[in-house]
Amino acid sequence: MNNSMILYQREGCPYCQIVRKKLDFLNLPVLLVPVPQNGEDRDELYRVSGVRTVPVLVDQDKVIVESEAILSYLDEVYGKGVSAKMPSNDYGLRTEMEGSFDDIIEKTISALKDQGFGVLTDINVKKTLKAKLDVDVPQQVILGACSPKYAHGALEAEEDLGLLLPCNVVVRQDKQGKTWVTAVNPLKLLSVAGRDDLLPVAKEVKNKLSAAISALAA
Secondary structure: OOOEEEEOOOOOHHHHHHHHHHHOOOOOEEEEEEEEOHHOOOOHHHHHHHHOOEEEEEEEEEEEEHHHHHHHHHHHHHOOHHHHHOOOOEEEEEEOOOOHHHHHHHHHHHHHHHHHOOOEEEEEEHHHHHHHOOOOOOEEEEEEOOOOHHHHHHHHHHHHHHHHOOEEEEEEEOOOOOOEEEEEHHHEEEEHOOOOHHHHHHHHHHHHHHHHHHHHOO
């Protein structure tokens, strides 16, 4: 197996994350080379690839730029015989709960409050789809959770980050009747912004949401 593969990438880049996931799925060894966020400081990347954007994959004498081209290359060269599907993104923090659906919602709101989150929105998916499409689906409520402290800091750093807020927490029943509480993983959510400097804030928010989910699990 080739051991000379190099990926020029950034941790907070969502396109780089997809490529890293594909490499891991195909069990391909790769050297990860971090690239500065400032495009003006990407001289090494430019010398190698002729571009200043990530991701860039170097496989021996081949240089592949842009995530779609890299994914196609990996499938064509290394994906033959791999029949399993790519795993879904691990973008949620979840726990299974027992009890009445309404009680679980109240417990979830309380657990979020204990970690400094208020619930700004409350969307009943079952009622909405029944009213709009006349279809029946299992119980599901989407809670929009927000911590003013972290929201303010993130918005100061990135004015359009409101597009990714609030952090959704879902209480839902599956087809087997089990009830799950799932909070979005802020590390995955904020990676869309492609800002590595937001990772510390995302990690703090993740820790708070993880504590809320752990409290429910206990």
